[in-house]
Amino acid sequence: MSLGLPVHLVPHNVRRGMARASHVVALVCLGAAILVTVSVQSQFPDRVLWPALVAMAVMTGILVALMRFRTLVWTAAYLFVGAACVFWVSLVALTQFPGTTTSDTFVLSMLKVALIMVGFVGTRTFHAVFAAGAGFVLAGVATMVAVRQTDAVFIVDATAVASFLLVVTLHLGLAAGRRGPSAQPSLHRAARDEQIAATRYRIEAKAAAVMHDTVLNHLAAIANAPDGPLRRQLREQIDRDLEVLVGEEWLLDADAGTYDQARNDWLQSRLFAAVDEARELGLDVEVTGDVHAVTRLGTERATAVALATKQCLVNVLKHSGTDQAELVVYGSDREVSVMVIDAGAGFSEEETGDDRLGLRHSVRRRIESVGGTVQVWSRPGKGTTVMIRVPAVEGALGSDLRTEAAVEEAS
């Protein structure tokens, strides 16, 4: 429940969801257009409608391919071949039913809607809206050209216009609904604290059991011992237990050692060094998330991320009016992201003066120079969150993530 999608993964998945939904609409529309054409053909067997059916089948085939391979090439193929199909079907419909068929008849409307629902994912909302717009324009132009070849009259297709507006509204609405990361880090932190509390509880219980089995037993033995010296075995047992309890790591599990590698990777990372330096400057930095992900960055990117993070932490100390910051590390199969969060004074980006050059140069340019991006959410009085995202080095995935990436690809 509580570990919802991190804010930086949401836009991409929303665009993918919109693309999938658009493709489903396109498929239903093409199916409806084909079925209605078949029905009309059976009603009027003397009309030649099979060329239109062939065009619709071609368009459906490309759509199925596009649903499977969401690439730019298939998107372009769907748009242009689809526009040619719209032209062809319009031509067939207008010539086979002259006078009774209009340019916004149901079958033609469905084809235009299918083209608008091209469902391009892209890297920004604008790309998806642009692709839908391209589909809308191409479908309109294709119908217009077909109309000019015949004696028909061009009518603006209300269904196509409404569909395009719906796509734009949904994209913009979903993008506007996403706000800065306010409550989510608190929940992630609570989940982490809960995990630590559970671990601590388990270890406390184990410590209590050990104390019970040793010290309390010995005290009971002494309390009930007869006059005279203690039994030799008891004396030796007490000596041995005291030696272990005070001098050795008696609570450490044998399996705890297997996590040493993960701990060492983090402790030896450049990011940890940056955090450590900030701590020495007097900042209380709390680190959460998948810190092991920083090992997937490679030397150049790891250095850039570490230096940029250091600058962000220094900014917290200099400008935010708080001495507490949180660092959250996320790792996905394709990128590593580091968030620096503080609950301090915050700022509005327009009002940032020369003293914020650090953010521009040391953070933004440095990260962009290694192919990453930087996002800043801040409002006066509401704290600041800086998100640094950098692509992971290929082939550096952990085996578990590699398997998962393969599963994701296959699905």
Place this chain on the structure above:
Amino acid sequence: MTTIERAFQQLDPLGALAGRPISLFAAIGIPIFALVMTIDHHVDVADWSLAVLSLMAIAACGAALAIASSPLHAPFSVRAHILVSGLACLSWALSVASTWGTNRFVRDDWAPIAVGLVLLSLSQYRPPKEIASTGVVLALIMGVVALPQADTLATPASPIAIAIVTMTPVLALSLASAAFGQLLVDALVRWQRRARLAVKAVGDVNTGWIVRSVQQDRVTILNRDIVPFLSGVVHKEHVTDEDRERAREISGAIRSIMVAEADRTWLDLTAAQVVGDETAVVDPHRLATLMSTDQRTALRALLVTLTRHAGFTREGFGVGIQTDGTTCHALVVAFIVGGEGMVRTDIAPFLAVLRIVFRDVRVEFSGATLALRFSYEHR
């Protein structure tokens, strides 16, 4: 809620808040669309009383959608889904009846599109399979009802074609809604699996220092009283009555500490962390231990947020849990200066999460005192 459904809102209550503006837009936009289309196609209407009733039904549907999708009423229940879809379907039926025999074209009927848009706006709130099934069933009903209309329409199309035209918007939009929801749910489940690994890794990395810190606490206690006493007795020639008495004394002290520690719950420790006072928790039956990990996480996040609020004062803060045998009832009371509206806004996302994992979540303000009640079952 005791069982989490595979709906995006229930898996990621915070993420679903992003869909709220769209739901509100739909709740207002769909009735307006219906009104405009009815006026535009007024010549089709045979019975205006039915047409007006149809518009009232779609307006009620919009209102139900707006209320049920509010984070203050989360999660969007199956009952709310039945109500919203039922009102949309009723509106369609009244609309068809109002134009029966006088409708010229079915492709410009607003009702099937409105029903499709209503189902589209449920994508984040209800499980994808449920939305898809509703869409298919409603589309089939509409298709069947459209068949006898073929004779009276202005177009010479076959009844089958008329049925397909009627069914298309509902099918397209409901299946699109299900596809969108399914993709988000899949992405979320994949992320959660990965995040659990990451959280576990962090927990494991933490294990080392927790072990050392716990051990250090114990060694401090041992070194203070126990080690000197035991070392002394071990090397003594005779065990005296005084030694025996001292052994009982120390043993009793350790036992009472251990009992007190065993009685402390995660909630006591959390209260100690956030307000430095574990007596703020009144939970004599240790009912806090019956909460699931998700419930603990949600409550912990809320308590941290409340107690870090600028207007929060330690006085008057308390958490109490009681049971009636089958259900645990919890009450959180906090004194927060700074206006009810502001506090509500700040805690709204956490309440949305709380509503998913607990039952009967109620928030009341009386002056600056906030009282939050919720309940959960014995596990």
